[in-house]
Amino acid sequence: MPKVKFDILESTCVPLPFENIDTDQIIPARFLSATSRQGFGDNLFRDWRYKKNGEKNNEFVLNNPKFNGKVLVAGKNFGSGSSREHAVWAIFDYGFRAVVSSFFADIFMNNALNNGLLPIVISDDLLKKLHGMIQIDPGTKVKIDLEKQTFTILSAGDSVKFAINPYKKECLLKGLDDIDFLLSMKSQITSYENNKSLVK
Amino acid sequence: MKSKTLFDKIWDSHVVRSIENGPDVLYIDRHYIHEVTSPQAFNGLKERGIPVFRPGKTLATADHNIPTKNQHLPIHDQLSRNQVERLTENCQKYGIELFGLNDPKNGIVHVIGPELGYTLPGMTIVCGDSHTSTHGAFGTIAFGIGTSEVEMVLATQCILQPKPKKMRITLDGELHKGVTSKDIIMHIISEISASGATGYFIEYCGSAIRKLSMEARMTICNMSIEMGARGGLIAPDETTFEYLKKLSSIPGIKDINSSVNEWKKLQSDFDALFDRDLKFDAGLIKPMITYGTNPGMGMAIDDSIPMSDAIGNQASSSFIKSLDYMGFKPGMKLLGLSVDYVFIGSCTNGRIEDFRAFAQIIRGRKKAGNITALIVPGSKKVEDQMVAEGLIELYKNAGFEVRQPGCSSCLAMNEDKIPQGKYAVSTSNRNFEGRQGPGSRTLLASPLTAAAAAITGRITDPREFITEEKKVKK
Numbered sequence A: 001m002p003k004v005k006f007d008i009l010e011s012t013c014v015p016l017p018f019e020n021i022d023t024d025q026i027i028p029a030r031f032l033s034a035t036s037r038q039g040f041g042d043n044l045f046r047d048w049r050y051k052k053n054g055e056k057n058n059e060f061v062l063n064n065p066k067f068n069g070k071v072l073v074a075g076k077n078f079g080s081g082s083s084r085e086h087a088v089w090a091i092f093d094y095g096f097r098a099v100v101s102s103f104f105a106d107i108f109m110n111n112a113l114n115n116g117l118l119p120i121v122i123s124d125d126l127l128k129k130l131h132g133m134i135q136i137d138p139g140t141k142v143k144i145d146l147e148k149q150t151f152t153i154l155s156a157g158d159s160v161k162f163a164i165n166p167y168k169k170e171c172l173l174k175g176l177d178d179i180d181f182l183l184s185m186k187s188q189i190t191s192y193e194n195n196k197s198l199v200k
Numbered sequence B: 001m002k003s004k005t006l007f008d009k010i011w012d013s014h015v016v017r018s019i020e021n022g023p024d025v026l027y028i029d030r031h032y033i034h035e036v037t038s039p040q041a042f043n044g045l046k047e048r049g050i051p052v053f054r055p056g057k058t059l060a061t062a063d064h065n066i067p068t069k070n071q072h073l074p075i076h077d078q079l080s081r082n083q084v085e086r087l088t089e090n091c092q093k094y095g096i097e098l099f100g101l102n103d104p105k106n107g108i109v110h111v112i113g114p115e116l117g118y119t120l121p122g123m124t125i126v127c128g129d130s131h132t133s134t135h136g137a138f139g140t141i142a143f144g145i146g147t148s149e150v151e152m153v154l155a156t157q158c159i160l161q162p163k164p165k166k167m168r169i170t171l172d173g174e175l176h177k178g179v180t181s182k183d184i185i186m187h188i189i190s191e192i193s194a195s196g197a198t199g200y201f202i203e204y205c206g207s208a209i210r211k212l213s214m215e216a217r218m219t220i221c222n223m224s225i226e227m228g229a230r231g232g233l234i235a236p237d238e239t240t241f242e243y244l245k246k247l248s249s250i251p252g253i254k255d256i257n258s259s260v261n262e263w264k265k266l267q268s269d270f271d272a273l274f275d276r277d278l279k280f281d282a283g284l285i286k287p288m289i290t291y292g293t294n295p296g297m298g299m300a301i302d303d304s305i306p307m308s309d310a311i312g313n314q315a316s317s318s319f320i321k322s323l324d325y326m327g328f329k330p331g332m333k334l335l336g337l338s339v340d341y342v343f344i345g346s347c348t349n350g351r352i353e354d355f356r357a358f359a360q361i362i363r364g365r366k367k368a369g370n371i372t373a374l375i376v377p378g379s380k381k382v383e384d385q386m387v388a389e390g391l392i393e394l395y396k397n398a399g400f401e402v403r404q405p406g407c408s409s410c411l412a413m414n415e416d417k418i419p420q421g422k423y424a425v426s427t428s429n430r431n432f433e434g435r436q437g438p439g440s441r442t443l444l445a446s447p448l449t450a451a452a453a454a455i456t457g458r459i460t461d462p463r464e465f466i467t468e469e470k471k472v473k474k
C-alpha cells in the first residue's frame, strides 16, 4: 500500500458523463496480468480510447486535447462491478488525483481511499451543472480542500462540503498507512484470537 | 438486550476494536486468494519485511487467468504463466495452502471454498474478488475486497471496514417450473437496479428462499454485488447442515453435531430492525434475460425491452449507449433472436446442480449448428461428479465439448473470448461492455435458458421444454 498525501488540489477537469461506469471499462480484464502496481495508466479506458484496429479513438475524451486535468468528473454510480484495485491504480497512474460523481460503488470507494485517489460525492444537480460548464468551457477549474472538506467550482463560486470518513481524512492528510496502524495493534488482535476466534 | 440481525451478530462478534468516527477493525476467519489480485499485496509484505500473520487462515487457488484446455501443459501465455508462478512462489514462501492447476481440489475460488468445507456458518470471509458474497449462502459475512485490503489481511488477519447498513429481502410464494434461483436474483436486480443496494448488506429470507438448495442459495448470494450490495447472507438451516454433513471432511471440526447446535443460533431476532425491507413474490417471477450492459438491465424472457431506462424516467444517454452497444432498440422483443455462443459456468452457475439443469433440456437433443458452446465446470470436483453422473457423455452425444475448470469466458482473461459483435447467452454474472471479450454482447440467463438457446440457436423460453418434458413423463 503506497503512502500518499492529499491536501489541496486545484485543477481543470476531464468529463466522462456516463452512468454506471464499471471497473471492466476502467481497465479491461485482459490487462490484469501484471504483478506490480505501475503502468496501468496506459490501458485506462482501453476499449473506449482505442478503436478495434488499434488506432486512437479521437472522439473519446482522453484523446481530446481540449480536456485535461487531475480531476475526473464521471456520471452516477462510478466504479461498480469487479473489485479490481487495478482500476484505481490505472486512474491514478494516468495522472488523476480525484474522481467526482454523485454516487460511487462501495469497493471502488475503499480502493480509491486506500491509494490516495479522492472520491468526491456531490449532488446530481451540481454534477449536471459541472458537466454543462466543462462542455462550454474546458478551462473550468475546481478546487478541492481536504482539510476543510470543500469542493469549489472556481469560476462559478459554487462551494459545497463533501463527506469523508474522519479516520480516512486524517490518513490522507498525514500520509498515514492502514497497515502500520493495524500492525501496531498486534497484541490486541492476538488477545481477540485467544478469546473468540471461530476457526482455530 | 437490543435485538439484532444475523448480520449484526456476526459482525459485532468479530470487531477487535471500533475506531471512534472511523471504521471497525474486523477480524477475518477465512481469507481466499487467487493469482490476479494477490501479487501486489505480497510485494507490499516483502517491501515491509513482514511475514503473513496467520498463513493457516488463507487458502489459494489459480482460477481467473488459466486456460481451460491442456491444463497439464505449461501455460502458453507468458504473462498468465508468470502470474500463476508468482502465486505458487508466494504460497510456498509464506506457507499458504494452494490448490493450483492440476490439483484435484482446484477450481473457482467461490466454488471450492464451500465444497471443501472451508466456508462455514458464522464466519467472516474475504477475498480479492467481488463475488465473495457467494459464501453468504452459509450464513457468513463474506465480501470482496481490493488488493490493499488483501495486504491488510495477510499482514494482520484484520481489515478496516465501516459497518454497512442492513437490508432484508423476503421472498415468499411458489416458484413456477422452469424458473431457477438465477431468475430470482436477476428479477430482484432488475427491480432495484445495479446500484440499488449500494451501502447495504442483504439478508435473504422467506419461504421461497428456505426451499432452495445450497447451490441455488449460492447463486443468489453471488449476485448480491450486482445490485451494489457489499454482500448477502441466508441464515443457516437444515438444508445448510445437511450439505455440510455430507462433505467428506470439514477442516478444523471434529464433532459436527456440536457445531450444528452452535450454528442454529445464527438467526436474526424476530423483532430486529433493518434499514430497508423489501418483499417479492416468487410466483410472479419468470425466466429472465438481460438486454443491456449492466445486470440491472434485465427482463422476463417474453417481455420487450423498455422504451426508456426503467430506473430513471427518461431515455438517458447511458441507456441509449448501452442498447447501441448491444445492437438493440427500445421496445424490441428478444425471443427468437439468433445467438452465436452459449457459456455455462462461472461462480454463479458452475456447480453440479447447474450442469444437471442444463442436461435436463439437452438430454436426447442436439446442439444447434450456429452455436459455439463453452461448458466449463466450476471446479475439478464438479468435473469429477459430471463424469460420475454421465453428464459429460450426455453432453458429448448432444454435440458439446466440456472444458477444464476455471473462470474462463466469465471475464475472458484467457483465450475463451466471445468475438466482436457476437451474442452470447451466458450463465455468468456480468454483461458489461467487453466483459467476455472486446465487443462481445452478453445476455445473462439461467442454465435452463442457456440450454434452450443451445438447442434452438435462438433465444427461447425454457418453459417450452420443461412442459414438454412433463408431458413425456406422464
Ligand code: SF4
Pocket (backbone or CB within 6 Å): B063, B064, B108, B109, B110, B129, B131, B346, B347, B348, B406, B407, B410, B411, B428, B429
Ligand atoms: S467466475 Fe467470473 S465472477 Fe466468478 S470469480 Fe471467476 S471471474 Fe469472478
